[in-house]
Amino acid sequence: MACSSSEEPVTTTMTTMDGMTPIAFRDAYTAQPTRSSAAYSAEQGIDAGQSIGVYAYYHDNTTWSAAAVPNFMWNQQATCLEKGDNFSYSPLKYWPNESDDKLSFMAYFPYTDVAADPESAESPTKTGLTPLMANSDAGLPSFRFTVKESADNQVDFLVSELLPDLPNGTGAVSPGNADDRSTLTVTDRVRFLFHHMTSKVEFRIVAATEVRKDIAHFHLKSLSVSNLYKDGKLTSTYNTSTGETSYAWSEQSAKHGTSPAYTFPLKTMTGYLMMPQTLSDDVKLSISYDVTFKSDGTTYTYDGEGRLVPQQDYTYSNDATIQLNTMKRTGTDTPLTEWLPNHHYVYYIRIGAETIEFTGQVVEWLDEVEIDDIEIQEP
Secondary structure, eight states: OOOEEOSOOOOSSOOOBTTBOBOOEEEEESOOOOOOTTSOOOTTSOOTTOEEEEEEEEOTTSOOOTTOOOOSEEEEEEEESSTTSOEEOSSEEBOOSSTTOOEEEEEEESOOOTTSOOSOOSSTTOOSEEEOOOTTOOSSOOEEEEOOSSGGGOOOOEEEOOEEEEOSSTTTTSOTTSTTGGGOOTTSOEEEEEEEOSEEEEEEEEEOTTSOTTTEEEEEEEEEEESEEOEEEEEEEEETTTTEEEEEEEOOOOEEOSOGGGBOOOOTTOOEEEOOEEOOTTOEEEEEEEEEEOOOSSOEEEOTTSOEEEOOOEEEEEEEEEEGGGOBOTTSSOBOOEEOTTOEEEEEEEEOOOOOOOOOOOOOOOOOOOOOOOOOOOO
């Protein structure tokens, strides 16, 4: 059976007590989408000082089943000591000392104290994340999550794959697609493989190819999306036949309305973390911009005294609204109607200008018409 101690946290140096091996944690990733430069980024590993929440199940000499309860660790906070490396937690716990005993692990980020107020107030100290699993509940944890309206405060909500039935021999503490699975043993750190539970969405405004860049300049005034779901419930399941963990969003209710609070300032290569969802017909992308044209020396106007002078710069404003689920994937006729977790979507909005074009048509001569001679008399 496993035992625990509250004397010291796990450090990067492995220690033993009474011949038992302490449990340590590491993190890994399957996808690395970037986020707003001003917001916290989980790129390439969780930063030092950031914490994950861990659920661990002890099920004696049986294998994982959905009837298991997190009786070994329940929402255990584990804090990263060094980015992409070890985590510290207390009280320290140890691997079972009987070879047939099994432990299963699952984790999420960012750690949220269920006793605190985790709702989506616009503050960096609030995660918008609520773990829903009680310590007596069976199966995998579920969560309630709300996307923050401020990009600077958005949270990269991550959930790991289930690591079932550990220890069970060499290579058992990491999923099958971990880089060094063949070299891991039960004395190594438990390596969580996290997935992004939100969708990364990016809007890029570009000029249409027919617009002459030397005489036309676009200025984006505002960009916003209305009627998006901003919250939902995440549940996860584990398939014992395939060894795969799957995730599903449901119970989406609250929507971002037309409030200016959900306006995205355009920055190249800037992504926003959105709630995965089916895009309904009322989800609209709104854009407002100015176009300024410069004279290229061939356009003239008359001054007050009738003299020709080159045309000066002139500007006009335009507003447009687009039904988002009508925008098609590049190179296809298929509209993009759904955002999935762990996917990065890039929308290109091409702004053109109404150009004046001329065409000419040559009309054939009609039949000759003869006119009688007219005699002109001398006066």
